[in-house]
Amino acid sequence: MNKQNSMAKQPAIVVDNVSVLFNMNKEKVDNIKEYLIKLVTNKLHYNEFWALKNVSFTVEKGERLGVLGFNGAGKSTLLKTIAGVIKPTEGKVEAHGIIAPMLELGAGFDLNYSGRENIFLYGATMGYSRKFIQSKYDEIVEFSELGEFIESPVKNYSSGMRARLGFAIATAVQPQILILDEVLSVGDAKFRMKSEAKIRSMFDKGITVLFVSHNTNQVLNICDKAIILDHGKIIAQGDAKEVCALYDEMIAKK
Template sequence: MGKQPAIVVDNVSVLFNMNKEKVDNIKEYLIKLVTNKLHYNEFWALKDISFTIEKGERWGVLGFNGAGKSTLLKTIAGVIKPTKGSVKSAGIIAPMLELGAGFDLNYSGRENIFLYGATMGYSRKFIQSKYDQIVEFSELGEFIDSPVKNYSSGMRARLGFAIATAVEPQILILDEVLSVGDAKFRMKSEAKIRSMFDKGITVLFVSHNTNQVLNICDKAMILDHGKIIAKGDAVEICAKYDEMVNSKK
């Protein structure tokens, strides 16, 4: 494995200003401003997170609900800008945070392939060259020309997965997406991801399920309350996480 860092996360902290009550109109805002009641609950979703992921490594991110897993992935994907620190990544990132998030429901599957591809920053020519492959993998067949609003959630997820993986990214971010579709498609998508491993893809995988993490990843970390409390070999960390889950019960 080459020793080039694919992702460098350097002292990243993310602060959410959570208002005690949501203020989204001017009147309330002014009243609270004048009466000095504009209190914010400062909430650090991530606190001083630092780690480096080498090219070709496959990391699992474990943690309870609200531990900051999704915030971490969104920060790496560039959706959230860190309050402090920096994130550097080398290569194309395919975020699969929620499959089909970029779809327009009134658009047909065909039109959505181009829209979604464009959202990920690809050119028309590139998407055109991948088009047949995407349609074939999604198994949508004749439904490709129906509006996406008529699709089942499994069909949407299949199409989203097909587009996200067709572009051959160098870094794949998976946020509990492998539980979509029926068993057949799940096996197919796992096989697809596995075939991408052989090409030396870097993976960040979020899950609650240690079996899935052991299946896919060779390294893992545990996040709790915005901090990394353990990281290292996947087998070791998964055992530790299982222990944590059991002790909470």
Template sequence: MSDYIININNASVRFNKASENITGLKEYIIKLVKDELMFQEFFALKDINFKVKRGESWGLIGNNGSGKSTLLKLISGILKPYQGTITISGQISPLIELGAGFDPELTARENIYLNGALLGYSRKFIHSNFNKIVDFAELQDFLDIPIKNFSSGMSARLGFAIATVEKPDILIVDEVLAVGDIGFQQKCKAKMEELLSGGTTLLFVSHSIEQVKELCQYAIWLDKGEIKAMGNISEVSSAYLSSV
């Protein structure tokens, strides 16, 4: 078995960006039918080479729009590379976008089963761990309220509780903890440290460099879709902070 749980080779992600301003669906369809739509290539990630060993913790740092979330979506399988290869060896629990995997019209109780199924948990597993999820999320009084009525912090708490109810091989956390209160952030930090000590691999994005340094051994600095530096967290974060 390879030591590497994540292996990315020469991966690029390309999007097509409209080169003119289209104000409505009708105009878009007319231009599409007439073959008048003009697009400009935009590379969100360019020639990424990145290997992660089992049990390592990596922080992704960089300015907004640098490609951090795109890289996490690539690793999670949400996006496919335009070029290059991605090899993942293990189960992923991604917390990438607030509310992802939740149906806003369903209650918290129903969404626990729905989100759990999307993460690959059986109904029996969710049922046997239901109270554990609810207790961690601290949402005992809100189980039968639709998710659309939840605050962003409540949604983040529920998503984190479901994603970490069982030790994943890879845990991906992208800024979702920033919406929670300080007490819950500390609770999540303690949970991530527990998972790391048990061998889970962590990929973590936060605008708080101090938070990244507390949790991660290593860092990858992205800038305009390219790797600017990667390696020891102290060295990479110092270089990044000096640049900004």
């Protein structure tokens, strides 16, 4: 116990030999009748599909890791596994600190609820207490630039307004680990600059970032390290510059 406490630097995220298996049925069986017929006729075959296979890496506190890869390489599965949404079939994931998953901004919103009510609902979904959200409330409303619209139902919001509110809530809570899945393109140019500035200010506070993108320029801009995923395996990892150069080569070959 003492040994652990005395360790000065604890990694923020440890992904240890993680594999995720999906059982994909060839045709979707979602009712009892089909299930029984297939069970009796012995047609209940599953396609085993490893979305991630033996993936291991460590992200130190304050590091910013870019995750590159083509479509279907397992990037989203990896982020969901780290966020705790998917449980790994093998291996384990450890994350130390509060994670703010910005996988899809505003995914937890209820459309019939007003913006104000959604701030509390979304905050609760992320596991915060009412008191804590109350203390951040003014900051969230101000950053989202919604003004008096905060009292109207979210179903009447434009997609930009929704994304702004989602971004404001996700960043107001001062997370220690930020998961960004191509969200730096929300809202108009003005808000985009503002949100980038906000994320940069969080970098200065030593936040750990996981950033998923296809765009090597964006990755170079934000990250200091990077990995490339291909068919569920890590094929390259290391310094962001080298890995991005490799990725650009891969794209050129395709």
